[in-house]
Amino acid sequence: MQLTEDFVLKALANVKIEPRNFAALYVFRNSNDIFKALVMTILTQNTNDRNALRAYENLIKVVGDVTPEKIVSIGEDALANAIKPAGMHRVRARKILELSKVTLERYRGDLTWVKDLPIDEARRALLELPGVGEKTADVILVNLGKPTFPVDTHITRISIRLGIVRSRNYHEIQRAWMSILTPDPSRYLEIHLKLIQFGRDICMARNPRCNICGFKDVCEFKKLTER
Numbered sequence: 001m002q003l004t005e006d007f008v009l010k011a012l013a014n015v016k017i018e019p020r021n022f023a024a025l026y027v028f029r030n031s032n033d034i035f036k037a038l039v040m041t042i043l044t045q046n047t048n049d050r051n052a053l054r055a056y057e058n059l060i061k062v063v064g065d066v067t068p069e070k071i072v073s074i075g076e077d078a079l080a081n082a083i084k085p086a087g088m089h090r091v092r093a094r095k096i097l098e099l100s101k102v103t104l105e106r107y108r109g110d111l112t113w114v115k116d117l118p119i120d121e122a123r124r125a126l127l128e129l130p131g132v133g134e135k136t137a138d139v140i141l142v143n144l145g146k147p148t149f150p151v152d153t154h155i156t157r158i159s160i161r162l163g164i165v166r167s168r169n170y171h172e173i174q175r176a177w178m179s180i181l182t183p184d185p186s187r188y189l190e191i192h193l194k195l196i197q198f199g200r201d202i203c204m205a206r207n208p209r210c211n212i213c214g215f216k217d218v219c220e221f222k223k224l225t226e227r
């Protein structure tokens with residue numbers, strides 16, 4: 001069966017989104033600031049959003065306001081110490097410091113102008129910043145109201161299990177979801193967030209809860225494991 005938008009919406013109807021469980025979204029909604037959201041996404045890489053948010057809130061206690069100037073002024077050791085709850089704090093501190101320096105040197109500490117660029121130029125500008133990869137750029141872009149669909153590890157796993165893609169290729173998975181959904185940034189953001197929450201609660205990496213899943217009648221993984 002070909003997945004339709006209606007089917008996806010029904011299958012995910014009971015998935016609730018709590019902004020604090022999506023650290024980058026939470027910081028962006030509260031600040032409307034691209035630099036702060038980028039710092040937050042570096043803190044969320046390979047850790048959970050709760051630890052990343054604790055690290056970010058610690059950082060606010062130290063610097064007052066998370067700006068490139070303040071981060072450069074406290075230096076690597078104090079930065080690493082502040083963001084310890086996220087883990088890998090030395091590596092993250094170096095990335096955040098590098099991002100801060102480049103934002104200051106190239107753009108005088110201000111990334112607001114990225115909002116007004118067409119999506120391809122905005123993506124290029126973001127990808128040129130240190131520590132920013134495809135997923136991070138897409139998270140920022142969709143939060144800016146631009147039409148793109150960020151893909152994380154949960155969405156990759158779910159897409160393969162459902163059988164809508166055959167590979168883990170980021171762009172292939174992105175295209176697959178964008179072709180199913182209405183081309184609207186708010187729809188892309190809604191389903192991106194719901195799929196992540198669904199991957200945390202129902203379609204987990206180990207022991208997915210297929211018996212209560214809204215996709216169970218169309219899921220290839222379910223059919224294979226029932227044989």
Ligand code: SF4
Pocket residue numbers: 158161162202203204208209210211213214215216219220221222
């Ligand atoms: S049926 Fe199972 S494997 Fe398939 S999407 Fe649902 S929880 Fe995941």
